[in-house]
Amino acid sequence: MSPDFDVTILGNTSSIPVHGRNHTAQIVRFGQFCLLLDCGEGMQIQARKYKIKVARISHIFISHLHGDHYLGLVGLLSSYNLSKRTKALTIFGPKGLDEIITTHFRWSDTKLGYPITFVQTDSKNMNLLVDEKLFQVYSFPLQHRIPTTGFLIREKYGLRSLIKEKIEGKELSIAAIKSLRAGIDYYSQEGEIFKVKEFTYPLPPLRAYAFCSDTKFDPGLKEYISKVDLLYHESTFLEQDRDRAELTFHSTAKEAGQIAKLCGVKKLLLGHFSSRYANLDPMLAEAEIEFKPIEISEEGQTYQI
Numbered sequence: 001m002s003p004d005f006d007v008t009i010l011g012n013t014s015s016i017p018v019h020g021r022n023h024t025a026q027i028v029r030f031g032q033f034c035l036l037l038d039c040g041e042g043m044q045i046q047a048r049k050y051k052i053k054v055a056r057i058s059h060i061f062i063s064h065l066h067g068d069h070y071l072g073l074v075g076l077l078s079s080y081n082l083s084k085r086t087k088a089l090t091i092f093g094p095k096g097l098d099e100i101i102t103t104h105f106r107w108s109d110t111k112l113g114y115p116i117t118f119v120q121t122d123s124k125n126m127n128l129l130v131d132e133k134l135f136q137v138y139s140f141p142l143q144h145r146i147p148t149t150g151f152l153i154r155e156k157y158g159l160r161s162l163i164k165e166k167i168e169g170k171e172l173s174i175a176a177i178k179s180l181r182a183g184i185d186y187y188s189q190e191g192e193i194f195k196v197k198e199f200t201y202p203l204p205p206l207r208a209y210a211f212c213s214d215t216k217f218d219p220g221l222k223e224y225i226s227k228v229d230l231l232y233h234e235s236t237f238l239e240q241d242r243d244r245a246e247l248t249f250h251s252t253a254k255e256a257g258q259i260a261k262l263c264g265v266k267k268l269l270l271g272h273f274s275s276r277y278a279n280l281d282p283m284l285a286e287a288e289i290e291f292k293p294i295e296i297s298e299e300g301q302t303y304q305i
Contacts, residue, residue: 003031003134005155005207007230008302009271010046014236014250015068016275017042022299023068024213024272026232027052028153030135036060037151037211043072044079050300055085059130061137062093063213064123064148070097074104077112085114092119092129092139094147123147126224134158140224142215145249150215152225154208157183160200167199209305210265214272216246217255222263230305231265232297234272235283241276253283257290271297 006029011022023040027047034056036043047054054076062070070093080089091097098118105112119129121139130137134156139149159181172180176194179186183203186194210225212233225231235253237245245252251259253270260268268291270283277283280296287294295303 002155002204002207005030005135005153005209005305006302007037007209007232007305008050008052009269009297009299010043010050010052011038011040012271012273012297012299013068014234014272014274015066018275019278020299021273022046023072025072026211027057028209030153030155033058033132033135035137035153038063038069038213039071039073039076040068041071044076046299054079055083055087058087058089059137060089060091060093061129061139061151062091062097063142063150063211064144064146065094065096065100066146066214069213074101077101077105077116078110080114081110081112088115088117090117090119090130092121094123094149095120121149123149132156138224140221142212143218143220143249144214144216148214150210150212150221150224152208152210152228155206157203157206160196160203162200170194207305212259214249215251216249217251217259219259219262221259225263225265227264227266229266230269230303231260231263231267232269232271233259235270235287236272236274238277238282239286241274253287254290257287257294260287260291260294268294269297269303270294 008027010025013021022042024038025040025043026037028035036057123141126140136154138152142148142150176186180199208228210228210231233256235256236250237252239252239254
């Protein structure tokens with residue numbers, strides 16, 4: 001059985017938290033792992049509201065150093081310290097983020113009771129950040145005003161399940177079982193061949209989720225996020241404000257739809273909405289001209305991958 005793989009949206013607005021919308025933050029759950037993508041202001045309040053156990057977070061990924069994507073981080077780290085966290089935490093983010101964190105705690109005379117490992121991301125290339133048994137996390141470059149990365153969470157193949165009816169009476173050795181479950185045909189000393197495709201169930205398709213926080217329209221994303229199951233792509237502006245989008249290195253909803261179509265993704269989530277729009281229905285309408293299926297991301301909503 002495949003592990004649970006989903007994303008919960010905690011914030012989907014851009015620079016100003018208005019219209020009941022909050023700054024960018026997402027929880028990606030893969031099996032027993034809990035990952036935080038960006039940590040905008042209000043993340044902890046949103047997590048409590050939607051019953052997210054922040055103590056479970058083992059890795060934090062910050063896309064860039066605009067405040068609506070990371071200003072909740074120091075507060076979260078402080079809360080961990082106050083709640084006596086001891087479990088190690090790894091933070092991935094751009095150059096300067098480690099200095100911001102250490103400067104704050106130095107001037108507040110705070111000694112953290114848990115270890116933090118900071119890993120600097122590369123905004124020029126795609127890089128493997130996390131390699132666990134059943135999934136990997138990559139960073140990839142986005143085209144924004146300052147160094148910015150997106151994040152790709154990609155499932156890895158696990159062990160295959162044996163077809164019990166096929167192995168009954170076969171007296172398979174432990175070595176044979178291990179080989180078949182690993183996807184390798186087994187050759188016995190007696191010359192008998194046990195084929196993986198005969199004795200195990202087919203593996204389900206691998207799943208992938210891509211997070212594009214802030215970026216201008218960039219066809220080059222196809223190299224990194226082609227055919228993902230779910231794509232979250234910023235759609236800060238409507239077409240009527242395209243000039244503003246180009247000036248600020250953001251995308252329109254229509255452009256997000258174009259990227260989804262170009263990359264052949266299965267589903268698109270729109271997010272990072274400008275405060276100038278109270279009603280988001282026009283966002284959906286413009287994006288659907290280019291691509292379907294699409295949803296407007298909703299805070300508190302969990303999307304299966």
